[in-house]
Amino acid sequence: MSEDHLIELEGITKTFGQGAAAFQALKGVDLKIDRGDFVAVMGPSGSGKSTTMNILGCLDVPTSGIFRFRGVEVQSLNRDQRSLLRRRYLGFVFQGFNLLARTTALENVELPLLYRGEKASVRHAAAMKALDLVGLAPWAHHTPAELSGGQQQRVAIARALVTDPDVLLADEPTGNLDTERSIEIMELLTDLNRRGITILMVTHEAEMAEYAKTIVHFRDGLVESVEQGSLASQGAPA
């Protein structure tokens, strides 16, 4: 049963603070995500979408409930075990790009491989391949300061991809970009999804969510609705 879904959330709650100041950000979230899906998570701020993403990204643990990832119950893992899960199966793309400053695009992309203990030659080849995939191979030796916002986000995507993850988590990936760059990034993500990577993306822009196959709406710490994305329904998957 649990093998059927890549990600399963059952009755997830998350409470911040204690006593009178306690705030329940998630009030019992149930969600199943299949391998190969492209999920857009939407909702007003404070609806619990970021908290859910943090839990899905194994950066945080739920207060109660079960989170299965690849059949493993993540809520019972310790900090280092969750780090290893992130290292092996997850890639992150953030709104603010979060590249290391004064470090070349290539070195940024190599970083996750460094933690995997790969040899320099392997790191280099894989990083170049990932940069090539996002169309930035010619910019490999530029630092973030020398790249545009869209290029920086592509480097970030390359960094998330370089370890060949199961899931790419993108938190407002187009939040800091203009419409044209946003569309480029979304097309890149769609392309990656076609190659088999499961994508979870938080966004508050409806037109970006349209690229997803599944759109999950959050409200007041609960899943309000799950619907099919309009572009996906046009039969994008090959």
Add this chain to the structure above:
Amino acid sequence: MLGATLLLALREIRRHILRSFLTTLGIIIGVAAVITMVTLGKGVTASVQEDISSLGSNVFIVFPVRTDRGPGRPFDSDDVQAVASQIAGVEEAAGSVNSSVTAIHNGQNWSTSVQGANNAFLRGQSIEVETGRSFTDAEEAAGKSVCLIGTKVRDAIFPAGPSPLGESLRLDDVSCTVIGTLKERGQGASINNQDSDDVVIMPLKTVQRRFTGSTNLQYFIVKYSGSYSSAGIQAALIDLLRERRVLQPGQENDFDIIDTAQVNDAISSATGALTAMVAAIAGISLMVGGIGIMNIMLVSVTERTREIGIRLAIGALAREVQLQFLTEAVVLCCFGGLVGIGLAFGLSISIAHALDVPYVFDPTVNVISFLFSALMGIAFGYYPARRASRLDPIEALRHE
């Protein structure tokens, strides 16, 4: 992993090259100070020991001292003879007397001292003849007017002239023939605070007869074989001299014995203690340098909170982040240690040269200082590194 961590640390240091250098300045100065102080201390000790060893090793100096019973009776040649013949292990025993004189030659006047000493004394004190010859047995026995002159006397009385050998020199009213010059001995190599190069040496008997007017000795030296214990010889010497001076049990010695080995040890331990103290003070500057490292590492952790968040999100383990910051601190400190060693090398050589003490390279202090600076990196890098590793990735990523 360690190689990768080292690579990360080096990249980080390279990214902030000026700050890294300023941070390590404390360590650099600390290490340089410790090594320079210890090296100079060793140099001073070596030079003092060299002076003392020129007094002769395994040598006692015996002289009469005043007690409540009055002045100690002077020793004479019979005492010396008895010591030489009756105590096993004594290789040489020889007395000496000194007198102040004015040396005159060719209108040149020079205030100096004349020392009465035979060849046995010269051997015991390692006084060497540079040019010419030493006394013959006949000259010693007859108390001939022949003399050996120290370098200062030679320079003062026979400036840049032909060899003084064979020249006649007048000491007050006594005329003598120069038969040899002494090798330069340097400062400090003297028993009675005299400049050992500013001296004219004549046979003991000559000086006793012509200058001091008695058969008394001012002191005598006892050189003994290294295979005998210093304490054993000293005890035998005391017994013999007490007997010869008819001292009753309970009466204190009216003579004193200086053991050059003891003096050597005392001076060595004194300079050693001084060196240790100065090194400790320099060590404090090393500690302060370490605190500087900790300070900058803490600033660095705060400044790079977001970066730490990225690393953690990417899948770095807490201990890997900790290792990274610790490695950075240790690499900085080791770098500081190496530069400090280089600086100390230059400083020690130039200061040693300026102070006219020998430069004695001490590998131990270099290695220990280096290891200590690495240790400082671990000690003062640990807390910042631990703080970095404990950051919550979500909070860290949100950090502006």
